[in-house]
Amino acid sequence: xxxxxxxxxxxxxxxxxxxxxxxxxxxxxxxxxxxxxxxxxxxxxxxxxxxxxxxxxxxxxxxxxxxxxxxxxxxxxxxxxxxxxxxxxxxxxxxxxxxxxxxxxxxxxxxxxxxxxxxxxxxxxxxxxxxxxxxxxxxxxxxxxxxxxxxxxxxxxxxxxxxxxxxxxxxxxxxxxxxxxxxxxxxxxxxxxxxxxxxxxxxxxxxxxxxxxxxxxxxxxxxxxxxxxxxxxxxxxxxxxxxxxxxxxxxxxxxxxxxxxxxxxxxxxxxxxxxxxxxxxxxxxxxxxxxxxxxxxxxxxxxxxxxxxxxxxxxxxxxxxxxxxxxxxxxxxxxxxxxxxxxxxxxxxxxxxxxxx
Numbered sequence: 001x002x003x004x005x006x007x008x009x010x011x012x013x014x015x016x017x018x019x020x021x022x023x024x025x026x027x028x029x030x031x032x033x034x035x036x037x038x039x040x041x042x043x044x045x046x047x048x049x050x051x052x053x054x055x056x057x058x059x060x061x062x063x064x065x066x067x068x069x070x071x072x073x074x075x076x077x078x079x080x081x082x083x084x085x086x087x088x089x090x091x092x093x094x095x096x097x098x099x100x101x102x103x104x105x106x107x108x109x110x111x112x113x114x115x116x117x118x119x120x121x122x123x124x125x126x127x128x129x130x131x132x133x134x135x136x137x138x139x140x141x142x143x144x145x146x147x148x149x150x151x152x153x154x155x156x157x158x159x160x161x162x163x164x165x166x167x168x169x170x171x172x173x174x175x176x177x178x179x180x181x182x183x184x185x186x187x188x189x190x191x192x193x194x195x196x197x198x199x200x201x202x203x204x205x206x207x208x209x210x211x212x213x214x215x216x217x218x219x220x221x222x223x224x225x226x227x228x229x230x231x232x233x234x235x236x237x238x239x240x241x242x243x244x245x246x247x248x249x250x251x252x253x254x255x256x257x258x259x260x261x262x263x264x265x266x267x268x269x270x271x272x273x274x275x276x277x278x279x280x281x282x283x284x285x286x287x288x289x290x291x292x293x294x295x296x297x298x299x300x301x302x303x304x305x306x307x308x309x310x311x312x313x314x315x316x317x318x319x320x321x322x323x324x325x326x327x328x329x330x331x332x333x334x335x336x337x338x339x340x341x342x343x344x345x346x347x348x349x350x351x352x353x354x355x356x357x
Contacts, residue, residue: 020092048104073109113155131163190230265297276291
């Protein structure tokens with residue numbers, strides 16, 4: 001079989017089989033060679049957008065490793081295409097692959113704001129930390145057209161309910177008008193994910209995300225508007241970006257970030273197959289070293305699902321990362337911290353006369 005060219009603009013280079021489906025696709029050599037002969041790729045790389053109709057919008061988070069109570073995701077799948085993304089596995093619940101399908105079949109929830117408002121108005125709801133993008137990025141490219149995230153932020157502001165956001169996309173600056181109002185009421189935390197300061201690394205790890213320069217500028221602009229910013233160096237991948245801890249921490253501190261945090265990479269579920277295929281095609285000279293060092297952080301395996309250790313890892317490499325990060329935070333963030341969110345001003349917007357009953 002002839003060798004296919006690298007699929008530019010995508011993270012995953014393959015579609016893994018869906019563990020929930022009985023039938024699996026097998027690509028035969030004669031079909032693949034025919035595609036090459038005809039100048040066609042066997043996979044149509046064009047992104048598709050599919051509307052879905054959920055009945056609820058909030059997802060309860062039970063993990064002790066996560067610092068928020070609920071996640072809210074207006075989109076399933078993510079066109080950013082980050083090769084390491086833990087959310088890839090969730091695409092299998094929809095009948096798709098965690099590989100290329102995750103990046104090119106984007107499901108969107110047009111009624112997201114309506115469902116959120118119903119929840120915030122409900123009699124038994126009490127204000128809790130809700131994270132936008134707990135699974136997939138709420139500011140991925142299609143948000144520019146659909147504005148689902150903007151409509152959600154409008155609802156949070158209307159009910160004076162706290163919200164946290166994590167994103168890699170500078171499109172968040174479009175919503176500065178709402179974000180500044182939320183921040184003035186201590187209702188907002190924003191996390192900007194910056195995995196590396198090197199644009200070359202960003203392009204191969206996160207092919208359809210905003211450039212590093214633009215993300216750094218986003219940290220600065222948000223901070224200048226008194227919006228509390230946390231920077232997530234997530235994930236740290238041994239032999240790829242673990243050497244950047246001090247430089248990255250120093251840079252984002254200078255730009256006004258209030259805090260910084262990290263997670264260690266873990267290749268859970270189908271992601272291990274996707275990552276191994278990718279790293280052998282993208283960084284063949286370092287592929288074995290990278291995989292071995294990732295395994296060293298998780299007891300000899302590429303993934304560790306245990307609460308308490310899965311995000312930070314174990315072993316010598318993970319310990320070195322932890323020590324570097326602790327020293328970097330002590331040096332550049334010793335007098336900084338995110339302000340607490342205010343849960344006391346949440347209002348269900350119920351007419352005053354009804355509140356007597």
